[in-house]
Amino acid sequence: MANRGQLHPESEIRAAIAAERREIAAVLDELPGRAWDEPSLCTGWRVREVAAHMSLGFRYSFPKLAGELVKARGSLDRMTDRCARRDAAEFSTTQLAGFLRDNAHHPWKPPVGGIVAALGHDVVHGLDITVPLDVDRRIPRDRLRMLLSAVDPKSVRFFGARLDGVELRATDLDWTFGAGAPLSGSAQDLLLVTYGRKLPSGRLDGPDAGRFTLPKAN
Incomplete structure (x- = not known):
């Protein structure tokens, strides 16, 4: 059980x-x-x-x-x-x-x-x-x-993810989390976001995607 x-x-x-x-x-x-x-x-x-x-x-x-x-x-x-x-x-x-x-x-x-x-x-x-x-x-x-079913505000805080003002929307699974401006990406990329990771450019879509994107290398 x-x-x-x-x-x-x-x-x-x-x-x-x-x-x-x-x-x-x-x-x-x-x-x-x-x-x-x-x-x-x-x-x-x-x-x-x-x-x-x-x-x-x-x-x-x-x-x-x-x-x-x-x-x-x-x-x-x-x-x-x-x-x-x-x-x-x-x-x-x-x-x-x-x-x-x-x-x-x-x-x-x-x-x-x-x-x-x-x-x-x-x-x-x-x-x-x-x-x-x-x-x-x-x-x-x-x-x-x-893993996505276990995402909640407590786990997000534990991993230092700052998701205020965004709603995560998976493009390949029926899953959303949060409220605010849409932040879209694959489920596994959004899982990384909930664990406080920033991702390479082009993997996320939305007006706040830059907050969760790695800076480009010089």
């Missing part, structure tokens, strides 16, 4: 997580070496830092994570940044892809948000890699529906 506030059975979400991890691992397997050093949608992280971060919960025990948090003086952001940079330097690209594949069924969940947040973690960080690299990967609709 689904938990309260969770519209899909847990077994269905776990199956989606396993599939997502295997598929992202396959994408990473095919990346040319230079792509690993390209910037991701995560500010300050290259593709290799994002890939390292995605497997953090599989590789670090709770005591080790607690120790890293102490070293970071209680800052989760500092801890995850330090670990991602160190692990990205330590492990090969083959190992980083393998961590996701080998842990497809690992039960890790983020500290908040439950099992749906675990799926969101994998899907969004996967898009953090594929979108700036212009890898044509479409997230299956069932996974998008699981």
